[in-house]
Amino acid sequence: MARILFFGRLADLAGGRERELHVGDSVRNLRELVDLIAKGDDTLGAALREKSVQTIINERISSGDAISDSDEIAFLPPVSGG
Amino acid sequence: MARILFFGRLADLAGGRERELHVGDSVRNLRELVDLIAKGDDTLGAALREKSVQTIINERISSGDAISDSDEIAFLPPVSGG
Amino acid sequence: MIRISTSPFDPGRELSVFEKNAGDAGAVVSFLGRVRGEETETVVTVLYLEHYPGVTERMLGELETEARGRWAIDEPLIIHRVGDLKPGEPIVFVCVSARHRRDAFEAADFLMDYLKTKALFWKKEITSDGERWIEPRMQDYSDVARWNERDKDS
């Protein structure tokens, strides 16, 4: 099962900060993962597709966009620290 | 008696931070005051004439350069706070 | 040093400790960010902050390393609150020590610009009128862009 993390307003939309998802052969990359999530929830899907949303796979930024069942995928809306 | 104050290295040269001086008719302005002080001490006189030395009369900067017997005249070398 | 704190901290005490360990540094600059109780037309009752545990800390460590490469500073201190904060409570505290004050000022300024726009924190204002997630102001983005412009200049 892949581990999906939502932060900030994305967690509110997803109804939780964390979700376990079976990523089968039909989901090989980020775009397909978002498509899968969007199937059950149009609003969340649209939010994840916003340009300002960054993605971190296995705790690394820009580590490609290939996805497998053992990955942790985090969706990050614009940050606001300090 | 006018009250003369020396700060920083000028106090070291003058051998003290404060000096009372009778300012008679022959001393009407700052230049003449410095001339009077220089009479007794060439080194101090030269130091007081340095361009970097500022003067404050009666606790105000640039309040003219007229001097009388009731004044407080402070000689300030370059400052170094903070 | 990086510290993500789930409970309130006292910036004064932190400065005392930092300063006592500052060796022969001539300058210490600190920045404290606090929860404001009054925002435009609303009263904030709680500020909720979350982060990405592990990843946030690692990226802040990389930020400290970058600051130390740019300026002649010692290891900075960054403390950042998460959880529910009340108005007046410290959110973030940054301390930078250096031999000379320009380095300390610029590095602290730089760290704060990055904390505001790049560090992995998200905050939500809970006000008398409801909740809203905060995003950086345009000013924050132009503040952080200063440091890239400077790279181009040099």
Next chain:
Amino acid sequence: MIRISTSPFDPGRELSVFEKNAGDAGAVVSFLGRVRGEETETVVTVLYLEHYPGVTERMLGELETEARGRWAIDEPLIIHRVGDLKPGEPIVFVCVSARHRRDAFEAADFLMDYLKTKALFWKKEITSDGERWIEPRMQDYSDVARWNERDKDS
């Protein structure tokens, strides 16, 4: 608030007090200047500082007023030591609170540049090799000149 102190003070404690009175300020910037024990090729044993009692305080008050005219800040705190100081001891501590961090950073930076080059303090290093009166570095003069250039720009 201006305070000339003949005895040591604790910057951390001062920041705590300042912060508790900072109302709804979102940002507090502090600068601490300390006695360095090692200068070029010499070891400093004592730093002696003197001021012009009454006049120094009044001019610092005018400096605070000028800073408040330039930036949207609350009343700053300036503490400055005089007398004999040992390495590691605080010389000067400046705290500035403001709604937004840019104002607090710039005003603190401005106050320090002026304290270094215009405020009526004189300091003498007593080292293993003898004594010498300190004058600002060229860097200090160019730092303070930044604020005039900015006037011309605007």
